[in-house]
Amino acid sequence: MKQYEMMVLVNELLNEQELKDWSINCARNLKKLNVLNVSITFQGKHELSYSIKKQTKANYVQINFSILPKYINKIKNNLKLDPNSLRFLILNKF
Numbered sequence: 418m419k420q421y422e423m424m425v426l427v428n429e430l431l432n433e434q435e436l437k438d439w440s441i442n443c444a445r446n447l448k449k450l451n452v453l454n455v456s457i458t459f460q461g462k463h464e465l466s467y468s469i470k471k472q473t474k475a476n477y478v479q480i481n482f483s484i485l486p487k488y489i490n491k492i493k494n495n496l497k498l499d500p501n502s503l504r505f506l507i508l509n510k511f
Contacts, residue, residue: 419484425479451484452488454482456480457480462474462476463475
């Protein structure tokens with residue numbers, strides 16, 4: 418299994434409770450793919466350099482996890498379909 422770090426820009430319109438619910442739901446979806454060592458860190462709300470999907474601010478959520486590389490595309494597809502996910506980046510940690 419490889420370790421990954423994922424940064425997700427989440428819609429700013431979500432309040433604090435909705436953001437926590439979104440993160441818990443995201444972690445549950447990862448657990449379905451046999452992910453190990455899930456760690457979620459909220460980086461706060463920040464102004465974007467340019468608008469994304471007509472949003473000028475976003476909540477930054479960092480998620481660290483371990484998974485087999487063959488499941489990364491499933492994670493990407495799930496995030497693309499999520500209406501609250503503005504952008505995301507998944508990095509392989511060495």
